[in-house]
Amino acid sequence: MVQIRQNNLSPLTSEPDPGSGSRAAERIAELEQVNEVLRTEIAALKDVESRLRASEESLKQSEVKLRQVIDTIPTLVWCNLPDGPNEFLNKKWLDYTGLSREEASGWGWQASFHPDDLGPLMKRWQELLITEEPGEIESRIRQHDGAWRWFLIRVEPFRDESGKVVRWYGTSTDIHDRKRTEEALRQSEEKYRVVIEAAHDSVISIDERGVVVFANPVVEMTFGYASAELVEKSISLLMPKFISRLREDCNEQQAEACEQHLNWKDVEFTAIHANGSEFPVEVSMGEVRTGEQRIFTCLIRDVSERRLSEEALRQSARSLRSLVDTIPGLVCTLSPDMRLEFSNHTLLDFFGKTVEELQNWEFIGVVHPDDLERTITKSRRAAETGEAYDIEHRCLRHDGVFRWFQVRALPVRGNEEQIVRWCVLLTDIEDRKLAEDALLASERKLSLIINTMPALAWSTQPDGSADFFNQTWIDYTGLSRDQAHGWGWRNVVHPEDASRLIGYWQRLIREGGKGEIEARFRRFDGEFRWFLFRANPLLDESGKIIKWYGTNTDIHDRKLVEEKVRLSEAFLADAQRLAHVGSFSWRLPANQIEWSEELYRIFEFEPGTPITFDLIGSRIHPEDLPLMYDKMGKGQDGVSNIEYEERLLMPNGSIKHLHLTAYLTQDENNTLRYIGTVHDITQRKAAEDALAEARAELAEVARVSSLGMLTASIAHEVNQPLSGIITNASTCLRMLSTDPPDVQGAIETARRTIRDGNRAADVISHLRSLFGRRQKTAEKVDVAEAIREVIAISLSDIQRNRIIIQESLAVGLPPIKGDRVQLQQVILNLLRNACEAMRTVQDRPRRIIIKTEYDRESIRLSMEDSGVGFKEELADRLFASFFTTKHNGMGIGLAVSRSIIQAHGGDIWAKPNEGPGATFGFWIPRSLEAEGLSGT
Numbered sequence: 013m014v015q016i017r018q019n020n021l022s023p024l025t026s027e028p029d030p031g032s033g034s035r036a037a038e039r040i041a042e043l044e045q046v047n048e049v050l051r052t053e054i055a056a057l058k059d060v061e062s063r064l065r066a067s068e069e070s071l072k073q074s075e076v077k078l079r080q081v082i083d084t085i086p087t088l089v090w091c092n093l094p095d096g097p098n099e100f101l102n103k104k105w106l107d108y109t110g111l112s113r114e115e116a117s118g119w120g121w122q123a124s125f126h127p128d129d130l131g132p133l134m135k136r137w138q139e140l141l142i143t144e145e146p147g148e149i150e151s152r153i154r155q156h157d158g159a160w161r162w163f164l165i166r167v168e169p170f171r172d173e174s175g176k177v178v179r180w181y182g183t184s185t186d187i188h189d190r191k192r193t194e195e196a197l198r199q200s201e202e203k204y205r206v207v208i209e210a211a212h213d214s215v216i217s218i219d220e221r222g223v224v225v226f227a228n229p230v231v232e233m234t235f236g237y238a239s240a241e242l243v244e245k246s247i248s249l250l251m252p253k254f255i256s257r258l259r260e261d262c263n264e265q266q267a268e269a270c271e272q273h274l275n276w277k278d279v280e281f282t283a284i285h286a287n288g289s290e291f292p293v294e295v296s297m298g299e300v301r302t303g304e305q306r307i308f309t310c311l312i313r314d315v316s317e318r319r320l321s322e323e324a325l326r327q328s329a330r331s332l333r334s335l336v337d338t339i340p341g342l343v344c345t346l347s348p349d350m351r352l353e354f355s356n357h358t359l360l361d362f363f364g365k366t367v368e369e370l371q372n373w374e375f376i377g378v379v380h381p382d383d384l385e386r387t388i389t390k391s392r393r394a395a396e397t398g399e400a401y402d403i404e405h406r407c408l409r410h411d412g413v414f415r416w417f418q419v420r421a422l423p424v425r426g427n428e429e430q431i432v433r434w435c436v437l438l439t440d441i442e443d444r445k446l447a448e449d450a451l452l453a454s455e456r457k458l459s460l461i462i463n464t465m466p467a468l469a470w471s472t473q474p475d476g477s478a479d480f481f482n483q484t485w486i487d488y489t490g491l492s493r494d495q496a497h498g499w500g501w502r503n504v505v506h507p508e509d510a511s512r513l514i515g516y517w518q519r520l521i522r523e524g525g526k527g528e529i530e531a532r533f534r535r536f537d538g539e540f541r542w543f544l545f546r547a548n549p550l551l552d553e554s555g556k557i558i559k560w561y562g563t564n565t566d567i568h569d570r571k572l573v574e575e576k577v578r579l580s581e582a583f584l585a586d587a588q589r590l591a592h593v594g595s596f597s598w599r600l601p602a603n604q605i606e607w608s609e610e611l612y613r614i615f616e617f618e619p620g621t622p623i624t625f626d627l628i629g630s631r632i633h634p635e636d637l638p639l640m641y642d643k644m645g646k647g648q649d650g651v652s653n654i655e656y657e658e659r660l661l662m663p664n665g666s667i668k669h670l671h672l673t674a675y676l677t678q679d680e681n682n683t684l685r686y687i688g689t690v691h692d693i694t695q696r697k698a699a700e701d702a703l704a705e706a707r708a709e710l711a712e713v714a715r716v717s718s719l720g721m722l723t724a725s726i727a728h729e730v731n732q733p734l735s736g737i738i739t740n741a742s743t744c745l746r747m748l749s750t751d752p753p754d755v756q757g758a759i760e761t762a763r764r765t766i767r768d769g770n771r772a773a774d775v776i777s778h779l780r781s782l783f784g785r786r787q788k789t790a791e792k793v794d795v796a797e798a799i800r801e802v803i804a805i806s807l808s809d810i811q812r813n814r815i816i817i818q819e820s821l822a823v824g825l826p827p828i829k830g831d832r833v834q835l836q837q838v839i840l841n842l843l844r845n846a847c848e849a850m851r852t853v854q855d856r857p858r859r860i861i862i863k864t865e866y867d868r869e870s871i872r873l874s875m876e877d878s879g880v881g882f883k884e885e886l887a888d889r890l891f892a893s894f895f896t897t898k899h900n901g902m903g904i905g906l907a908v909s910r911s912i913i914q915a916h917g918g919d920i921w922a923k924p925n926e927g928p929g930a931t932f933g934f935w936i937p938r939s940l941e942a943e944g945l946s947g948t
């Protein structure tokens with residue numbers, strides 16, 4: 013209204029005044045008119061205003077009235093905005109829910125709706141908002157005291173003229189009782205259906221007092237009463253405790269103000285048969301109300317048999333349980349979705365967990381983390397497919413140790429083939445697994461070894477056809493495994509060896525046992541090499557051959573060497589036989605003796621007989637045994653060389669002469685051993701003896717003849733001056749006997765006599781120098797060396813006579829000044845005499861001890877023998893010229909020796925031993941010059 017006025021006024025106030033005077037009067041008149049109009053309009057407006065106010069008042073009144081109506085109608089009414097939130101709730105609604113208007117406005121009303129129903133309700137509400145159709149839905153709404161009651165909610169859209177929904181109007185009607193009745197009806201219907209379906213059980217209907225109104229014919233079989241008989245009777249007749257229980261339940265129901273019908277399911281009672289016997293029954297009961305009357309219909313089942321079978325079942329379950337608990341495996345059952353239901357004690361003990369804990373087996377670490385995913389996948393797949401499964405995984409024992417298990421699960425199916433549970437057996441396979449792992453590792457290692465070992469390895473079937481070759485075999489032959497398979501390998505055997513090898517192999521297969529044979533085998537490059545084939549059968553428990561295993565070892569080089577050795581051995585053996593030389597080796601500490609073939613032949617021992625010193629001794633001539641033991645002793649002391657001769661006394665009484673030489677060596681193990689030869693010198697000896705005999709005879713002849721010559725020579729040489737002396741002496745006599753005596757002539761002839769006498773003396777000295785053979789010289793002489801040379805010269809004599817020489821030479825013996833050859837002649841003389849003195853000795857060792865000593869004055873040599881000796885009183889005479897006790901002796905040796913020694917300023921002596929034999933010796937003064945102590 014104010015706006016209109018402004019609009020009308022605005023042109024008047026804003027227009028400029030066009031003129032003055034008359035124009036002003038006109039203007040006033042106009043204003044008057046306008047004023048009039050305005051006044052009329054204002055009056056009209058006022059009228060309108062008062063009318064409006066009146067209508068507003070009436071509207072207000074009608075609204076209050078409406079509100080009163082809405083608030084008092086016995087239903088819950090509300091109005092929502094087009095997009096859903098609440099705009100209005102009537103008082104009834106607010107009273108019922110106990111919410112304030114503010115609490116309930118918008119979406120707050122949802123708080124009063126049952127949570128189970130709110131979801132479907134909101135869903136439906138959204139649908140309606142889209143379809144803009146009227147709709148209805150049932151939901152529980154909470155009463156202010158907290159009780160839930162069912163409501164039917166109806167809603168309708170309110171549209172404006174254009175058809176647009178501007179409001180939703182709704183009502184919620186309490187249908188709780190109807191709903192309850194419906195439910196009771198449904199349940200009773202259900203019971204009734206059960207009754208009908210189970211008509212083979214006793215069916216009895218009773219009224220509220222427990223009086224039977226109906227009984228089906230089955231009661232007769234169960235209780236022994238005819239059904240008609242029971243009508244009008246109390247049900248206590250059949251089940252004494254029935255009525256009291258019914259009352260209890262009814263009272264309870266009343267106390268709870270519960271409208272629901274009574275409903276029993278399998279309530280147990282003790283029933284009494286007409287014959288007085290008691291038996292257990294189960295009663296299911298439903299209630300029907302007809303008006304005020306309540307009828308209870310009971311379905312009564314005799315469960316005595318089931319009880320018995322239940323008991324039996326319980327028994328068997330108990331025994332099964334104890335069986336399951338005592339079997340040494342881990343047993344459990346899982347629900348179809350693989351949750352643990354039951355487990356035996358063994359399993360619980362193993363894990364140290366309860367059934368409840370194990371329900372979450374996937375999360376509590378009882379399965380090894382590395383196996384978990386696999387295990388879960390497998391068990392889930394089994395749950396989906398229903399197929400039995402078998403898996404190996406590690407389980408954590410209560411003590412924190414993981415052990416391998418084989419887990420086998422079998423589904424147990426119900427009547428309709430649906431899986432009702434899984435039966436699971438867990439078997440501890442840790443030990444088997446360890447063994448398997450070890451086996452695997454050892455197999456791997458073995459295969460590695462077999463394929464890399466530097467021998468050709470193979471295996472065959474029991475019939476000899478090959479089924480395996482190692483890599484070395486394949487590499488060597490260059491054949492493929494297929495080519496070599498079966499009997500293909502025969503192609504690489506040398507044609508000359510093939511039939512022998514295969515014949516042997518077939519015999520071995522027939523007869524069994526280990527075997528080996530040598531044959532040539534072709535290399536990939538065509539070269540044949542020698543191999544040692546070795547085969548071993550593998551037997552089963554019954555001793556049957558199940559496989560052959562073999563190796564071929566390359567022995568080519570060895571074979572070549574062997575062949576060489578064989579040839580050279582044969583050559584050596586031939587050479588030894590030809591030369592009558594045997595060889596031996598004697599290892600020292602162990603006294604191990606090895607002989608060549610020829611040595612066995614020489615000793616005439618069976619080849620191969622183990623050689624001992626006792627065995628050798630049994631062949632040695634008894635006279636030579638001491639010699640052998642002496643040499644043996646020296647050998648054990650480790651002298652570098654041994655050489656001697658000895659005789660064998662063969663069983664047929666013949667004698668063999670042997671010459672033995674040996675030298676000491678050290679083998680690769682630092683063991684000392686003698687390598688030696690034994691030369692059968694019997695023939696040579698025979699020749700030598702013959703020679704020696706001939707020589708002796710010759711010497712004898714020579715000696716006799718030289719003695720004769722000597723005698724003749726002495727006679728001749730001495731005769732001449734003697735006859736000269738005699739002639740001159742006669743002439744001298746004659747001259748002196750003339751008268752006058754021819755003194756001058758006598759003097760002359762006496763002079764000639766002296767001359768001839770001197771000549772005779774010259775002859776003697778000439779003879780002496782002839783014995784010495786040479787002029788005496790003076791030089792530095794090493795007596796020990798001189799002795800050794802003499803022994804060396806006489807060795808054959810010494811050996812022939814089987815004489816043992818012992819040297820006891822003073823260390824640091826100073827040299828002397830003298831004639832070496834003459835001194836050696838003395839030593840040789842003594843040695844020869846000692847040997848000759850022992851020639852007849854048979855009862856004791858023939859032994860010579862050569863000893864040297866020295867002191868500040870002299871050096872001394874003595875030679876002790878074990879010969880025949882001499883009588884003490886002869887000691888001086890022995891040195892006289894021409895004293896001899898030997899039939900072919902000359903008695904000159906000792907005489908000459910004495911003159912030689914005395915010429916050196918010393919002396920010679922002899923004395924019989926206390927035991928057998930004699931000792932000869934000499935001494936010579938020490939020479940400062942020879943010892944290099946004097947400047948001359």
Ligand code: ADP
Nearest residue numbers: 845849881890896897898901902903904905906
């Ligand atoms: P022959 O040896 O020619 O008899 P010898 O002058 O060498 O001359 O010896 C003289 C004698 O001394 C010997 O005949 C022997 O009777 C005795 N005789 C020498 N050496 C020994 C000895 N070792 N044992 C015993 N008597 C010995």
